[in-house]
Amino acid sequence: MPGEGSPVIPAGGSIYREGTEETRGRDALHLNITAGKAVAAAIRTTLGPHGMDKMLVDSIGDVVITNDGITILQEMEIEHPAAKMMIEVAKVQDSEAGDGTTTAVIIGGELLRMAEDLIDQDLHPTIIAEGYRMAQEKAKEILSEISFEVHPDDTQLLRAIAETAMTGKGAEAVKEQLSDCIVQAVGMVAREKGTCEVDDIKIEKKVGGSSEDSEIVDGIIIDKERLNPAMPECVSNAKVLLLNTAVELRQTEIDAEISITNPEQIQEFLRKEEEMEKALVDRIVASGADVVFCQKGIDEFAEKELAKAGIFALRRLKKSDMERLADATGAEIVSSFDTLSSDDLGFAGEVEEKRIAGKRMVVVSKCQNPGTVSIIVSGGSDHVVNELLRAVDDGVHVVCSAFEENMAVPGGGASEVALSRRIREYGSGVGGRPQLAIEAFAGALEVIPKTLAENAGLDPIDMLVDLRTAHGNAGRMYGIDPDLGIPVDMKEAGVVEPLRVKTQAISSATEAAVMILRIDEIIAASKK
Ligand code: ADP
Numbered sequence: 001m002p003g004e005g006s007p008v009i010p011a012g013g014s015i016y017r018e019g020t021e022e023t024r025g026r027d028a029l030h031l032n033i034t035a036g037k038a039v040a041a042a043i044r045t046t047l048g049p050h051g052m053d054k055m056l057v058d059s060i061g062d063v064v065i066t067n068d069g070i071t072i073l074q075e076m077e078i079e080h081p082a083a084k085m086m087i088e089v090a091k092v093q094d095s096e097a098g099d100g101t102t103t104a105v106i107i108g109g110e111l112l113r114m115a116e117d118l119i120d121q122d123l124h125p126t127i128i129a130e131g132y133r134m135a136q137e138k139a140k141e142i143l144s145e146i147s148f149e150v151h152p153d154d155t156q157l158l159r160a161i162a163e164t165a166m167t168g169k170g171a172e173a174v175k176e177q178l179s180d181c182i183v184q185a186v187g188m189v190a191r192e193k194g195t196c197e198v199d200d201i202k203i204e205k206k207v208g209g210s211s212e213d214s215e216i217v218d219g220i221i222i223d224k225e226r227l228n229p230a231m232p233e234c235v236s237n238a239k240v241l242l243l244n245t246a247v248e249l250r251q252t253e254i255d256a257e258i259s260i261t262n263p264e265q266i267q268e269f270l271r272k273e274e275e276m277e278k279a280l281v282d283r284i285v286a287s288g289a290d291v292v293f294c295q296k297g298i299d300e301f302a303e304k305e306l307a308k309a310g311i312f313a314l315r316r317l318k319k320s321d322m323e324r325l326a327d328a329t330g331a332e333i334v335s336s337f338d339t340l341s342s343d344d345l346g347f348a349g350e351v352e353e354k355r356i357a358g359k360r361m362v363v364v365s366k367c368q369n370p371g372t373v374s375i376i377v378s379g380g381s382d383h384v385v386n387e388l389l390r391a392v393d394d395g396v397h398v399v400c401s402a403f404e405e406n407m408a409v410p411g412g413g414a415s416e417v418a419l420s421r422r423i424r425e426y427g428s429g430v431g432g433r434p435q436l437a438i439e440a441f442a443g444a445l446e447v448i449p450k451t452l453a454e455n456a457g458l459d460p461i462d463m464l465v466d467l468r469t470a471h472g473n474a475g476r477m478y479g480i481d482p483d484l485g486i487p488v489d490m491k492e493a494g495v496v497e498p499l500r501v502k503t504q505a506i507s508s509a510t511e512a513a514v515m516i517l518r519i520d521e522i523i524a525a526s527k528k
Pocket residue numbers: 046047048049051067068069099100101102103104163164165167168410411412413448452480481482495497
């Protein structure tokens with residue numbers, strides 16, 4: 001490894017196809033480490049309550065303004081394979097924990113930076129990898145020791161968890177209101193179902209109006225108005241039909257011969273067409289449905305006939321809404337009129353069109369399978385709403401995790417400082433070469449409080465020293481108060497995160513770093 005190998009095998013001496021580029025040994029390692037560190041550096045300034053936003057403009061000029069780690073990384077068009085591995089870290093973090101993506105990538109980058117120093121001191125990468133793995137295992141243990149219980153009824157703590165996740169994401173002004181919505185929503189679902197998964201809570205966006213208009217609705221919201229004002233506004237104990245076929249015939253293709261020579265025949269054709277559509281509506285009526293949600297079109301004549309029959313109907317629903325409705329009401333999605341029967345219908349206690357966040361929408365509630373709640377996030381412009389949506393999405397994730405796992409840890413760098421301290425102690429017990437790697441791991445975790453301080457305009461070194469002192473005096477909950485610039489008990493200050501977010505961030509960061517450290521050769525095929 002270190003010291004061996006030439007960077008590139010000259011053409012002719014290679015066993016690979018012409019044009020293949022080969023990089024070996026230290027050069028390969030340094031290239032990969034540099035790429036990994038660059039990804040972390042790119043999002044470093046977005047971490048924490050005073051993190052800045054990024055404006056991302058894609059090749060067709062669409063703009064996204066965000067503070068969200070995963071969104072930034074996904075929008076950046078990154079090519080380098082090692083850099084892509086770091087982005088993978090963020091993706092895993094997002095799907096497993098729903099928050100902490102920036103944290104995971106920053107820790108990953110710092111682990112690589114520390115490893116680079118050790119490699120320069122001639123420590124073998126596999127020893128570093130081994131030390132990192134040992135430290136990661138220890139970190140898990142320590143985290144569960146410093147974690148504290150979250151009681152499902154402790155709404156104050158749950159709200160603090162939601163607020164911590166939403167901090168820095170353009171939600172400052174409405175953070176309290178949104179965290180209240182999230183905790184209520186999760187509570188409602190959990191009360192009805194016993195558990196709460198992220199998918200049980202639908203987040204709807206509404207552009208226009210102010211962010212204070214955001215609200216929570218018990219049920220599924222469909223952002224549409226009923227087809228015809230003659231239809232009932234509200235249906236109780238509704239038998240719901242979900243149709244994935246159009247209630248219309250194909251446009252009659254009028255033959256020139258007929259249309260020109262015989263106008264009555266056209267009349268006759270149209271009448272026939274109406275008759276056939278009437279037959280479709282009759283089938284719907286015969287099934288016993290009083291509410292129809294159609295994924296395809298419903299034409300004007302059919303719409304009037306449905307209204308005459310007193311049926312509430314919506315057309316052109318999104319597939320995702322149809323699936324959600326199927327889950328909630330227990331209805332089958334019917335794709336042919338031939339098989340339609342009353343067995344296909346589902347049940348909703350109430351289907352109602354009403355004004356929500358200043359706009360008329362349809363709410364389907366008290367369904368056969370309860371436990372679906374919607375949060376409507378509104379804001380003045382598309383950019384604002386989209387960023388709020390990402391904040392609420394993080395909030396829902398963390399509250400669901402806290403509900404499921406019941407454990408939380410202090411934020412604001414407190415957990416990382418506590419871990420760093422304890423892992424250093426553990427390292428000195430291990431001794432030998434791995435100790436160097438374990439100590440590097442401990443040092444790498446301090447990148448979080450340092451970055452939080454830096455982004456808040458504080459001196460990172462002074463802050464770290466103060467934090468270490470506070471922890472030395474047994475204050476293991478002490479993290480950074482970015483406004484006061486002093487260590488503060490984070491649990492008391494309400495800066496708390498689910499345990500899962502931290503364990504996942506540390507383990508995915510370690511895995512990525514270890515994977516990158518074990519690579520000693522890059523063989524890149526020529527681009528076709
Ligand atoms: P991530 O993508 O990793 O979640 P964030 O930008 O959301 O990145 O920042 C999360 C970090 O900010 C966590 O370490 C969290 O503890 C910290 N944090 C959040 N709110 C506060 C606060 N009010 N005071 C101090 N630190 C905070």
